[in-house]
Amino acid sequence: MAAPMKNKMLISSKFLVLLLIIGLLSITACGEDDQSSCSKPDGATGDEKSCGCGALNRKNVEKSGENLNQDGDDSSAAAVEDEDVEQGEADHDKVKYSGAKNSPVFRRTNQMVLINGGEFLMGTDKPLFPQDGEGPARRTKIGSFYVDIHEVSNAEFQLFTKDTGYVTEAEKFGDSFVLEAFISPEVLKGISQAVAAAPWWLPVKQADWKHPEGPDTDIKNRMDHPVIHVSWNDAVAYCDWAGKRLPTEAEFEYVCKGGLTERLYPWGNKEMPKNQHWMNIWHGDFPGNNTKDDGYATTAPVTSYPPQNKFGVKNIIGNAWEWTSDWWEVHHSTELQKNPHGPKSGKDKVKKGGSYMCTKKYCYRYRCSARSQNTPDSSASNLGFRCASNTLPDHLSDSNEV
Numbered sequence: 001m002a003a004p005m006k007n008k009m010l011i012s013s014k015f016l017v018l019l020l021i022i023g024l025l026s027i028t029a030c031g032e033d034d035q036s037s038c039s040k041p042d043g044a045t046g047d048e049k050s051c052g053c054g055a056l057n058r059k060n061v062e063k064s065g066e067n068l069n070q071d072g073d074d075s076s077a078a079a080v081e082d083e084d085v086e087q088g089e090a091d092h093d094k095v096k097y098s099g100a101k102n103s104p105v106f107r108r109t110n111q112m113v114l115i116n117g118g119e120f121l122m123g124t125d126k127p128l129f130p131q132d133g134e135g136p137a138r139r140t141k142i143g144s145f146y147v148d149i150h151e152v153s154n155a156e157f158q159l160f161t162k163d164t165g166y167v168t169e170a171e172k173f174g175d176s177f178v179l180e181a182f183i184s185p186e187v188l189k190g191i192s193q194a195v196a197a198a199p200w201w202l203p204v205k206q207a208d209w210k211h212p213e214g215p216d217t218d219i220k221n222r223m224d225h226p227v228i229h230v231s232w233n234d235a236v237a238y239c240d241w242a243g244k245r246l247p248t249e250a251e252f253e254y255v256c257k258g259g260l261t262e263r264l265y266p267w268g269n270k271e272m273p274k275n276q277h278w279m280n281i282w283h284g285d286f287p288g289n290n291t292k293d294d295g296y297a298t299t300a301p302v303t304s305y306p307p308q309n310k311f312g313v314k315n316i317i318g319n320a321w322e323w324t325s326d327w328w329e330v331h332h333s334t335e336l337q338k339n340p341h342g343p344k345s346g347k348d349k350v351k352k353g354g355s356y357m358c359t360k361k362y363c364y365r366y367r368c369s370a371r372s373q374n375t376p377d378s379s380a381s382n383l384g385f386r387c388a389s390n391t392l393p394d395h396l397s398d399s400n401e402v
Contacts, residue, residue, distance in 0.1 A: 133330030258309030279318030
């Protein structure tokens with residue numbers, strides 16, 4: 001009779017081991033919190049998904065299972081005349097980055113702020129997306145540097161293109177990625193492809209920084225919004241022209257965290273401090289309905305909302321994703337790092353900050369420790385940048401307004 005008892009004990013042991021494994025698998029990663037226990041951030045569901053931003057590569061588009069073009073026409077809608085943005089054009093035909101004063105049409109937003117160096121915890125030990133390389137938390141020392149207070153706006157980018165004749169990669173490729181919800185029915189008729197991992201992202205012909213949602217849109221009323229549809233290569237070209245550079249990922253996160261430890265956002269853990277909107281993200285059901293609780297369906301002016309922390313920067317999270325100089329890597333050393341610049345090579349570049357398309361259920365990556373990536377030639381309707389510099393450029397040295 002001993003053998004059956006032994007078998008029962010063996011089965012029970014296996015059952016307990018199985019329960020233990022299931023229990024471990026059911027533990028979800030938690031976001032940064034000021035509690036010692038591993039709890040989810042307010043509003044997080046534990047089943048957060050991706051908006052597909054990281055998959056925006058022209059190689060990842062495929063024929064849509066449901067042909068978006070009911071008429072069978074493979075071409076996009078007829079393009080509107082590609083004319084330069086008219087607002088402020090006469091004032092800026094000869095303006096260069098050489099100390100030009102504010103235009104009567106718009107106020108310059110190329111100001112920088114000094115970021116005093118120091119040590120901080122980069123990353124987090126409570127990652128929501130471990131596969132993104134959000135962890136582990138690691139001591140990191142940063143030297144002093146300057147960073148743009150604002151994201152680079154359409155107005156500022158236009159000065160660059162007029163001065164240099166620069167043509168963005170989206171303009172050269174002839175298309176860029178746009179969220180389906182913001183594409184007009186006329187343009188939508190000509191689209192029969194979508195991003196495989198995120199079918200709400202569509203490659204739109206003649207979508208670029210001057211035509212954010214396609215050829216029948218423009219930026220005449222969005223000159224103070226962040227420039228979008230810019231690739232990493234485009235951003236580098238602009239920063240070089242401006243006597244600046246892209247921030248490293250460590251610098252960006254140092255600015256974002258603003259001296260705070262284990263906090264979700266630049267100001268703390270509450271998404272709405274004092275019940276006010278301090279950032280532009282998606283409200284409502286993604287990707288079909290943005291209720292615009294924060295005032296904007298897509299991008300907001302780069303001057304919108306209060307400064308997000310003690311450094312005085314605006315929209316360091318939300319509004320538009322921002323390129324950094326680093327190559328993408330998901331495995332990080334826990335040893336002290338000093339002014340890290342990321343790997344020496346790679347396939348993708350790191351972007352930080354999230355965008356107006358981010359929500360807790362999709363792409364909860366508007367946290368300071370969150371990160372994502374794209375190939376250097378990728379562009380999309382929620383991807384922009386800001387610049388940094390080791391020293392204040394000469395044209396800004398006399399005054400931090402030009």
